[in-house]
Amino acid sequence: xxxxxxxxxxxxxxxxxxxxxxxxxxxxxxxxxxxxxxxxxxxxxxxxxxxxxxxxxxxxxxxxxxxxxxxxxxxxxxxxxxxxxxxxxxxxxxxxxxxxxxxxxxxxxxxxxxxxxxxxxxxxxxxxxxxxxxxxxxxxxxxxxxxxxxxxxxxxxxxxxxxxxxxxxxxxxxxxxxxxxxxxxxxxxxxxxxxxxxxxxxxxxxxxxxxxxxxxxxxxxxxxxxxxxxxxxxxxxxxxxxxxxxxxxxxxxxxxxxxxxxxxxxxxxxxxxxxxxxxxxxxxxxxxxxxxxxxxxxxxxxxxxxxxxxxxxxxxxxxxxxxxxxxxxxxxxxxxxxxxxxxxxxxxxxxxxxxxxxxxxxxxxx
Amino acid sequence: xxxxxxxxxxxxxxxxxxxxxxxxxxxxxxxxxxxxxxxxxxxxxxxxxxxxxxxxxxxxxxxxxxxxxxxxxxxxxxxxxxxxxxxxxxxxxxxxxxxxxxxxxxxxxxxxxxxxxxxxxxxxxxxxxxxxxxxxxxxxxxxxxxxxxxxxxxxxxxxxxxxxxxxxxxxxxxxxxxxxxxxxxxxxxxxxxxxxxxxxxxxxxxxxxxxxxxxxxxxxxxxxxxxxxxxxxxxxxxxxxxxxxxxxxxxxxxxxxxxxxxxxxxxxxxxxxxxxxxxxxxxxxxxxxxxxxxxxxxxxxxxxxxxxxxxxxxxxxxxxxxxxxxxxxxxxxxxxxxxxxxxxxxxxxxxxxxxxxxxxxxxxxx
Numbered sequence: 152x153x154x155x156x157x158x159x160x161x162x163x164x165x166x167x168x169x170x171x172x173x174x175x176x177x178x179x180x181x182x183x184x185x186x187x188x189x190x191x192x193x194x195x196x197x198x199x200x201x202x203x204x205x206x207x208x209x210x211x212x213x214x215x216x217x218x219x220x221x222x223x224x225x226x227x228x229x230x231x232x233x234x235x236x237x238x239x240x241x242x243x244x245x246x247x248x249x250x251x252x253x254x255x256x257x258x259x260x261x262x263x264x265x266x267x268x269x270x271x272x273x274x275x276x277x278x279x280x281x282x283x284x285x286x287x288x289x290x291x292x293x294x295x296x297x298x299x300x301x302x303x304x305x306x307x308x309x310x311x312x313x314x315x316x317x318x319x320x321x322x323x324x325x326x327x328x329x330x331x332x333x334x335x336x337x338x339x340x341x342x343x344x345x346x347x348x349x350x351x352x353x354x355x356x357x358x359x360x361x362x363x364x365x366x367x368x369x370x371x372x373x374x375x376x377x378x379x380x381x382x383x384x385x386x387x388x389x390x391x392x393x394x395x396x397x398x399x400x401x402x403x404x405x406x407x408x409x410x411x412x413x414x415x416x417x418x419x420x421x422x423x424x425x426x427x428x429x430x431x432x433x434x435x436x437x438x439x440x441x442x443x444x445x446x447x448x449x450x451x452x453x454x455x456x457x458x459x460x461x462x463x464x465x466x467x468x469x470x471x472x473x474x475x476x477x478x479x480x481x482x483x484x485x486x487x488x489x490x491x492x493x494x495x496x497x498x499x500x501x502x503x504x505x506x507x508x509x510x511x512x513x514x515x516x517x
Numbered sequence: 518x519x520x521x522x523x524x525x526x527x528x529x530x531x532x533x534x535x536x537x538x539x540x541x542x543x544x545x546x547x548x549x550x551x552x553x554x555x556x557x558x559x560x561x562x563x564x565x566x567x568x569x570x571x572x573x574x575x576x577x578x579x580x581x582x583x584x585x586x587x588x589x590x591x592x593x594x595x596x597x598x599x600x601x602x603x604x605x606x607x608x609x610x611x612x613x614x615x616x617x618x619x620x621x622x623x624x625x626x627x628x629x630x631x632x633x634x635x636x637x638x639x640x641x642x643x644x645x646x647x648x649x650x651x652x653x654x655x656x657x658x659x660x661x662x663x664x665x666x667x668x669x670x671x672x673x674x675x676x677x678x679x680x681x682x683x684x685x686x687x688x689x690x691x692x693x694x695x696x697x698x699x700x701x702x703x704x705x706x707x708x709x710x711x712x713x714x715x716x717x718x719x720x721x722x723x724x725x726x727x728x729x730x731x732x733x734x735x736x737x738x739x740x741x742x743x744x745x746x747x748x749x750x751x752x753x754x755x756x757x758x759x760x761x762x763x764x765x766x767x768x769x770x771x772x773x774x775x776x777x778x779x780x781x782x783x784x785x786x787x788x789x790x791x792x793x794x795x796x797x798x799x800x801x802x803x804x805x806x807x808x809x810x811x812x813x814x815x816x817x818x819x820x821x822x823x824x825x826x827x828x829x830x831x832x833x834x835x836x837x838x839x840x841x842x843x844x845x846x847x848x849x850x851x852x853x854x855x856x857x858x859x860x861x862x863x864x865x866x867x868x869x870x871x872x873x874x875x876x877x878x879x880x881x882x883x
Contacts, residue, residue, distance in 0.1 A: 309686050330693065
């Protein structure tokens with residue numbers, strides 16, 4: 152157990168927004184909520200998964216919907232209490248701790264805000280090790296865990312609990328309510344006991360985010376490496392492309408941020424062209440029409456000078472970015488993992504080939 | 518307290534489908550479910566509202582969605598048990614009785630089926646005294662009662678409980694889930710105590726439906742009246758038009774059956790034309806372009822020979838119908854009642870004028 156205060160929040164937000172792979176929302180907005188809660192209620196206890204009793208009730212906290220909507224619509228502040236009350240009443244037991252469900256600018260931060268406001272510890276574990284756009288896309292689904300009972304509330308005070316026959320149905324019904332509530336809501340799902348969390352969770356992801364954040368902050372201070380080399384070393388990332396944003400096409404459809412971005416190469420990549428498509432998160436990157444990486448591996452864009460991650464909302468014409476690929480959590484590469492998050496599920500017409508294989512097949516680092 | 522068996526079900530279904538005002542679903546389908554349940558489990562106890570203790574938990578049962586969808590999609594049979602379990606768990610108390618929420622072919626019958634299958638009595642009371650298309654349109658809303666907690670389940674086994682800040686929000690969120698579940702679901706809402714039911718409910722509506730059904734069955738046996746006169750006398754109805762259906766325009770939009778029907782006059786009405794528009798229920802009738810009746814008064818179409826009500830789904834070219842207007846329950850004519858169900862809410866551009874006034878202003882009986 153250790154304390155998460157304001158400094159830790161800064162690093163976690165930065166690192167998690169890299170793991171957000173373009174999605175997961177604006178880390179600035181998420182950070183404000185965590186910082187506001189910690190300033191009011193004090194630091195949060197981050198507990199190691201192994202410290203959690205097997206029968207403890209763990210309440211994941213997340214926002215559902217289009218992150219662009221959340222940034223405009225905001226939250227009301229009372230959502231955590233509403234969710235806590237619903238979950239406690241429904242389970243008939245006290246909640247032991249909160250937990251994030253995904254890494255990303257917003258969903259790594261809301262659980263910290265919730266933990267601070269509810270006076271509960273947060274577990275150093277999540278269900279993705281990155282961000283994904285649909286709620287059944289968590290390692291707990293691979294483990295056969297039900298998303299329901301799922302609690303949902305909006306900033307106005309409307310709430311719902313769902314019980315569904317499959318996690319795909321949870322997505323369907325909760326998504327419909329999310330849209331009716333204006334496009335973003337606060338949810339708790341995959342409410343589980345400690346034993347389940349330990350068996351299927353992506354452990355120590357908060358600590359990993361924090362270390363990534365620290366590394367990004369310090370890329371320019373490395374004694375022996377260029378900032379870029381230091382960044383790729385610390386993130387264990389594969390450099391895929393460097394370019395200037397030439398075009399961004401967007402639509403907000405079915406509560407998702409959809410679109411693609413076109414990059415004109417710079418530096419060694421001058422004269423070449425890359426394209427990244429996204430559904431909240433980046434789905435695939437092609438260079439000169441050839442696929443270089445796809446989901447479930449992480450495709451991230453970072454500023455070429457500061458190495459700060461650029462979310463899909465922040466993409467704009469003229470910005471210079473490096474496209475970086477990171478290996479996804481091993482469980483996503485299993486057959487059951489790929490059933491949930493293979494490229495074709497997202498409309499990307501290719502088999503999944505691990506990023507390290509795609510890189511070996513003819514593409515060095517940037 | 519008295520028993521509702523197969524014979525009573527026949528009459529209630531027939532009478533309630535008149536009160537359905539064109540909506541409320543196919544009485545044949547509703548009846549089959551009530552009959553099936555009674556054959557398996559025995560007759561249902563119908564209790565007078567005054568017999569219900571003030572603190573008893575009353576669980577209304579209804580289907581939500583487009584009745585045309587229900588007839589095709591059907592129910593699974595286990596919905597009542599799912600709803601009962603959710604409601605009991607949520608309220609932390611046993612349910613005392615079920616209750617219908619509206620009159621109509623389906624929603625007058627499902628509570629009978631539920632009562633039989635759950636072994637609970639049914640209260641002789643509802644929240645409309647007719648059928649309406651949206652869930653906030655109940656006398657309990659006039660009484661300030663919340664629609665939530667509202668329980669919802671589909672035939673597949675998905676379920677949800679809603680808690681909302683207004684009844685309009687319940688409609689919004691539950692409608693979204695209803696559509697995601699395929700267009701029709703089983704719900705319990707306005708779960709209330711006995712005192713509330715007695716204060717705001719439309720009492721003895723089941724008995725009234727039954728008496729209407731008996732009267733329709735017996736119109737040809739009256740010693741002194743023509744069948745038509747007997748029908749209008751028993752129903753306290755205003756004859757508005759008689760005609761042959763010349764055209765039916767339909768769309769299923771936002772989970773509602775919308776449309777209008779055009780009638781070419783027959784008998785005394787030859788050469789004249791009437792039009793009835795509907796949103797699940799009939800909303801307004803015009804004769805030669807002049808409005809003759811609007812919601813919340815009941816506009817019903819019945820077969821000119823048998824006086825059996827014709828629901829909006831059963832409208833078809835060439836059928837001969839009489840358009841009959843019935844006064845709505847008094848509470849709907851209050852200011853707060855009209856806020857919920859005035860003609861303009863449904864897109865009918867006129868003030869509400871009670872049917873008896875419209876009739877006096879120049880229109881006799883058929």
